[in-house]
Amino acid sequence: MRAGGQTTVIQRVLERRAQQPPTIQEDTSSTIAVMLRCLPPPRALLAIGDAILRSQIQSRIAPDMFDFEAAADDAKALHLFAAEFRPVVLTDSLEVIRGLRSRQSERVPFIVYISELDEGHEREAGLTAGADDCIGRRSPESELRARVGAARRIAELEAVLRIALIENRKLSTTDDLTRVASRRFFSKHFPREVERAARYGRALSLILCDIDFFKNVNDTLGHAGGDQVLMQFGARIQQMLRRNVDWVARIGGEEFAIVLPETGYQPALVAARALRSGIANKSFSVQGQEVKVTASFGLCGLDHVPAGERKIPEHMLKVADAALYRSKHAGRNRVTATMLTDEAP
Numbered sequence: 001m002r003a004g005g006q007t008t009v010i011q012r013v014l015e016r017r018a019q020q021p022p023t024i025q026e027d028t029s030s031t032i033a034v035m036l037r038c039l040p041p042p043r044a045l046l047a048i049g050d051a052i053l054r055s056q057i058q059s060r061i062a063p064d065m066f067d068f069e070a071a072a073d074d075a076k077a078l079h080l081f082a083a084e085f086r087p088v089v090l091t092d093s094l095e096v097i098r099g100l101r102s103r104q105s106e107r108v109p110f111i112v113y114i115s116e117l118d119e120g121h122e123r124e125a126g127l128t129a130g131a132d133d134c135i136g137r138r139s140p141e142s143e144l145r146a147r148v149g150a151a152r153r154i155a156e157l158e159a160v161l162r163i164a165l166i167e168n169r170k171l172s173t174t175d176d177l178t179r180v181a182s183r184r185f186f187s188k189h190f191p192r193e194v195e196r197a198a199r200y201g202r203a204l205s206l207i208l209c210d211i212d213f214f215k216n217v218n219d220t221l222g223h224a225g226g227d228q229v230l231m232q233f234g235a236r237i238q239q240m241l242r243r244n245v246d247w248v249a250r251i252g253g254e255e256f257a258i259v260l261p262e263t264g265y266q267p268a269l270v271a272a273r274a275l276r277s278g279i280a281n282k283s284f285s286v287q288g289q290e291v292k293v294t295a296s297f298g299l300c301g302l303d304h305v306p307a308g309e310r311k312i313p314e315h316m317l318k319v320a321d322a323a324l325y326r327s328k329h330a331g332r333n334r335v336t337a338t339m340l341t342d343e344a345p
Helices: 003-019 024-038 051-060 074-083 094-101 120-129 141-167 183-200 214-239 265-280 312-329
Strands: 043-047 067-071 088-091 110-115 133-136 204-211 247-250 255-261 284-286 289-291 295-302 335-340
Touching: 024 141, 024 183, 043 051, 043 074, 051 067, 051 141, 067 074, 074 094, 088 094, 088 141, 094 110, 094 120, 110 120, 110 141, 120 133, 133 141, 183 204, 183 247, 183 255, 183 312, 204 214, 204 265, 204 312, 214 247, 214 255, 214 265, 214 284, 214 289, 255 265, 265 295, 265 335, 295 312, 312 335
Parallel strands: 043 067, 043 088, 088 110, 110 133, 295 335
Antiparallel strands: 204 255, 204 295, 247 255, 284 289
C-alpha cells in the first residue's frame, strides 16, 4: 500500500472515532453491572470461636449473600484460608486477624472483626490488628446486614477488577464501532448469565436480530453510511432495554444478540416486538437523509433455566438463530419466537 493510502486509512479511522459519542463511562458501568450480576456469591470464612456467636452469625447470613465455611478455632481457620483464598473473613479473634495480615500474598481479604463489646477500645484493637471493619456482637441485625453487605460489595468489585485485568489483553469488551458489547464479550458472558439463572432457578431469554437488506444500505449509502446505520441501530436497541440489566452485543456484521436476564418467554416476546417496532417506525438519519431500516428478530425464551445442563447456552443460541432464520425467510421485519421448556436440551 502506498504511503498516501495509509494516511487516508488512518484519517478515516480517526474521523470515525471522533464521531463516536463519549459514552465510555456509561459503557463501562453497564459492563461492570453484567459482570457483577454473573458472579457467584463471594466465598467467606467465619473464624468464630464462640459457638453461640458462630451460630447466630450463620443464621443471619442468607445463602445468596456468601458461600461461607465456619471454623471453631484459630488454627483451623488459618489452615482453611491457606488452602483456599476467601475474599471476606468474619472473626472474633485478634490472632486470626494478625495471622492473616502476616501472610505474604497478592490478594488480601476484607476482614470484619466482631468484638465482645461495642466499645471504642475494642474497635481500636481490631483495627490495629488489621481488620477493615468492626462491629459489636450485640449490634442490631440491621447494622450487621449493612456491614456484611458492604464487605460483599467490596469483594465483588475486587473480583470484577481482577477479571477485567486478567482478560484485558485477550478480551475486548466493547465493539469499537457501535459501542455495545463485543462478540467476544458475548461469548464469555452469555454462558455466565445462563449459569447465574440456573444457580437461582431464574428465567432467561435471548434475542438475535439482523438488519434487513443491509447490503443494499451499503450499496446505496456506501460503507460510511452503513457504519452510521450500525451505530444508530446499536444505540437505539440499547436505549429500549432495561439499564444495567439487559444488554446487547454485536456478534456479526449486522447481527446483534440481546440478553434479557430474569425474563421469561412472554415478557421477552413483548420486548422483542417493541424492539422491532422501535426500529421500523422511526427513520435513521444518515448523511443528511432519512433512511427507513427494519430488522428481523428470533427469540429463545426459557422461564426456568435448569441446573446442571452445560449445553444450554449453545442450545439457546441455536434455537434463537433458527427463529431468526424463519423471520428472514418469512418476509423479514418480524419476530419469530420459541419457548423452551426446562427439560434438558
